[in-house]
Amino acid sequence: MMLADANWLRDELELLTQCLAVANLLGMDLISYLDEFGNRALAQALGVTPSLISQWKTGRRNVSPESAIRIERATNSTVTRAELRPDIFGPPGESRDQGAA
Template sequence: MTLDQFLKQVGRGSAKKLAQAVGVPTSNVSMWRRGKQRPPADKCKLIEQATLGAVTRKELRPDIFE
Protein backbone atom coordinates (compact mmCIF):
# COMPACT_ATOMS: atom_id res chain seq x y z
CA MET A 1 0.00 0.00 0.00
CA THR A 2 1.29 3.44 -0.81
CA LEU A 3 1.54 6.15 1.80
CA ASP A 4 -1.16 8.14 0.01
CA GLN A 5 -3.52 5.14 -0.02
CA PHE A 6 -2.93 4.54 3.67
CA LEU A 7 -3.59 8.14 4.64
CA LYS A 8 -6.77 8.27 2.54
CA GLN A 9 -7.97 5.02 4.11
CA VAL A 10 -7.30 6.14 7.67
CA GLY A 11 -9.01 9.47 7.08
CA ARG A 12 -8.93 13.03 8.22
CA GLY A 13 -6.03 14.07 10.45
CA SER A 14 -4.00 10.97 9.64
CA ALA A 15 -1.14 12.91 8.03
CA LYS A 16 -0.77 15.05 11.14
CA LYS A 17 -0.78 11.99 13.41
CA LEU A 18 1.80 10.25 11.24
CA ALA A 19 3.99 13.35 11.22
CA GLN A 20 3.90 13.47 15.01
CA ALA A 21 4.71 9.77 15.28
CA VAL A 22 7.68 10.10 12.93
CA GLY A 23 8.88 13.43 14.32
CA VAL A 24 8.59 15.59 11.21
CA PRO A 25 6.43 18.53 10.12
CA THR A 26 3.15 17.67 8.40
CA SER A 27 4.52 19.31 5.25
CA ASN A 28 7.11 16.52 4.98
CA VAL A 29 4.40 13.86 5.05
CA SER A 30 2.52 15.82 2.39
CA MET A 31 5.58 15.86 0.10
CA TRP A 32 6.19 12.14 0.68
CA ARG A 33 2.61 11.15 -0.08
CA ARG A 34 2.59 13.14 -3.33
CA GLY A 35 5.97 11.83 -4.45
CA LYS A 36 7.64 15.24 -4.45
CA GLN A 37 10.24 13.98 -2.01
CA ARG A 38 11.20 10.55 -0.67
CA PRO A 39 11.45 9.94 3.05
CA PRO A 40 14.93 9.40 4.46
CA ALA A 41 15.84 5.81 5.27
CA ASP A 42 15.62 6.35 9.03
CA LYS A 43 12.07 7.70 8.72
CA CYS A 44 10.97 4.76 6.55
CA LYS A 45 11.35 2.39 9.49
CA LEU A 46 9.33 4.72 11.71
CA ILE A 47 6.61 5.04 9.06
CA GLU A 48 6.44 1.25 8.79
CA GLN A 49 6.03 0.99 12.57
CA ALA A 50 3.49 3.82 12.79
CA THR A 51 1.34 2.27 10.04
CA LEU A 52 1.61 -1.18 11.66
CA GLY A 53 3.25 -2.52 8.52
CA ALA A 54 0.58 -1.29 6.11
CA VAL A 55 3.21 0.87 4.41
CA THR A 56 6.54 -0.90 4.29
CA ARG A 57 9.98 0.63 4.04
CA LYS A 58 10.50 -1.35 0.84
CA GLU A 59 7.46 0.33 -0.71
CA LEU A 60 8.70 3.72 0.39
CA ARG A 61 12.33 3.29 -0.71
CA PRO A 62 12.87 0.27 -2.97
CA ASP A 63 16.20 1.81 -3.93
CA ILE A 64 17.50 1.22 -0.40
CA PHE A 65 15.45 -1.66 1.03
CA GLU A 66 15.30 -4.75 -1.14
Protein backbone atom coordinates (compact mmCIF):
# COMPACT_ATOMS: atom_id res chain seq x y z
CA MET A 1 0.00 0.00 0.00
CA MET A 2 1.35 3.39 -0.92
CA LEU A 3 1.81 6.03 1.78
CA ALA A 4 -0.79 8.27 0.12
CA ASP A 5 -3.32 5.41 0.24
CA ALA A 6 -2.56 4.77 3.90
CA ASN A 7 -2.97 8.45 4.73
CA TRP A 8 -6.25 8.62 2.81
CA LEU A 9 -7.56 5.54 4.62
CA ARG A 10 -6.53 6.96 7.99
CA ASP A 11 -8.34 10.21 7.18
CA GLU A 12 -11.46 8.32 6.06
CA LEU A 13 -11.49 6.25 9.26
CA GLU A 14 -11.10 9.38 11.36
CA LEU A 15 -14.01 11.02 9.53
CA LEU A 16 -16.15 7.91 10.00
CA THR A 17 -15.33 7.88 13.72
CA GLN A 18 -16.40 11.52 14.01
CA CYS A 19 -19.59 10.81 12.07
CA LEU A 20 -20.40 7.92 14.38
CA ALA A 21 -19.94 10.08 17.44
CA VAL A 22 -22.39 12.65 16.07
CA ALA A 23 -24.83 9.99 14.91
CA ASN A 24 -24.83 8.34 18.33
CA LEU A 25 -25.98 11.59 19.84
CA LEU A 26 -28.78 11.86 17.28
CA GLY A 27 -30.02 8.24 17.36
CA MET A 28 -30.53 7.78 13.62
CA ASP A 29 -32.24 5.20 11.45
CA LEU A 30 -30.46 3.94 8.32
CA ILE A 31 -31.99 6.48 5.93
CA SER A 32 -31.24 9.42 8.23
CA TYR A 33 -27.73 8.10 8.81
CA LEU A 34 -27.07 7.81 5.08
CA ASP A 35 -28.65 11.19 4.35
CA GLU A 36 -26.32 12.74 6.90
CA PHE A 37 -23.10 10.88 6.14
CA GLY A 38 -23.51 9.37 2.68
CA ASN A 39 -23.28 5.85 1.34
CA ARG A 40 -19.54 5.68 0.73
CA ALA A 41 -18.23 5.58 4.31
CA LEU A 42 -20.68 2.89 5.38
CA ALA A 43 -20.01 0.90 2.21
CA GLN A 44 -16.29 0.99 2.94
CA ALA A 45 -16.81 -0.02 6.56
CA LEU A 46 -18.93 -2.99 5.48
CA GLY A 47 -16.83 -3.94 2.45
CA VAL A 48 -19.78 -3.57 0.06
CA THR A 49 -20.51 -1.26 -2.84
CA PRO A 50 -22.23 2.11 -2.44
CA SER A 51 -24.76 0.76 -4.94
CA LEU A 52 -25.85 -1.93 -2.47
CA ILE A 53 -26.20 0.70 0.25
CA SER A 54 -28.38 2.73 -2.12
CA GLN A 55 -30.55 -0.32 -2.82
CA TRP A 56 -31.08 -0.82 0.92
CA LYS A 57 -31.88 2.85 1.36
CA THR A 58 -34.50 2.90 -1.40
CA GLY A 59 -35.98 -0.47 -0.44
CA ARG A 60 -35.08 -2.18 -3.71
CA ARG A 61 -33.27 -4.83 -1.64
CA ASN A 62 -33.86 -5.98 1.89
CA VAL A 63 -31.02 -5.87 4.38
CA SER A 64 -30.08 -9.45 5.23
CA PRO A 65 -29.96 -10.41 8.91
CA GLU A 66 -26.18 -10.76 8.67
CA SER A 67 -25.86 -7.31 7.09
CA ALA A 68 -28.15 -5.84 9.75
CA ILE A 69 -25.74 -7.06 12.43
CA ARG A 70 -22.76 -5.70 10.50
CA ILE A 71 -24.47 -2.31 10.05
CA GLU A 72 -25.24 -2.17 13.76
CA ARG A 73 -21.56 -2.84 14.54
CA ALA A 74 -20.25 -0.44 11.88
CA THR A 75 -22.50 2.37 13.14
CA ASN A 76 -21.69 1.63 16.78
CA SER A 77 -25.38 0.78 17.38
CA THR A 78 -26.57 4.09 15.96
CA VAL A 79 -28.57 2.03 13.48
CA THR A 80 -29.71 -1.16 15.19
CA ARG A 81 -30.43 -4.58 13.75
CA ALA A 82 -33.93 -4.37 15.23
CA GLU A 83 -34.63 -1.14 13.31
CA LEU A 84 -33.44 -2.79 10.10
CA ARG A 85 -35.09 -6.20 10.57
CA PRO A 86 -37.77 -6.16 13.29
CA ASP A 87 -39.20 -9.30 11.68
CA ILE A 88 -36.04 -11.16 12.72
CA PHE A 89 -34.71 -9.31 15.76
CA GLY A 90 -37.93 -8.00 17.32
CA PRO A 91 -39.01 -4.41 17.72
CA PRO A 92 -36.33 -1.74 18.36
CA GLY A 93 -35.38 -1.71 22.00
CA GLU A 94 -35.99 -5.43 22.48
CA SER A 95 -32.75 -7.40 22.69
CA ARG A 96 -33.16 -10.64 20.77
CA ASP A 97 -30.31 -12.23 18.79
CA GLN A 98 -31.32 -15.09 16.50
CA GLY A 99 -27.77 -16.39 16.20
CA ALA A 100 -26.96 -14.57 12.96
CA ALA A 101 -23.44 -13.23 12.82
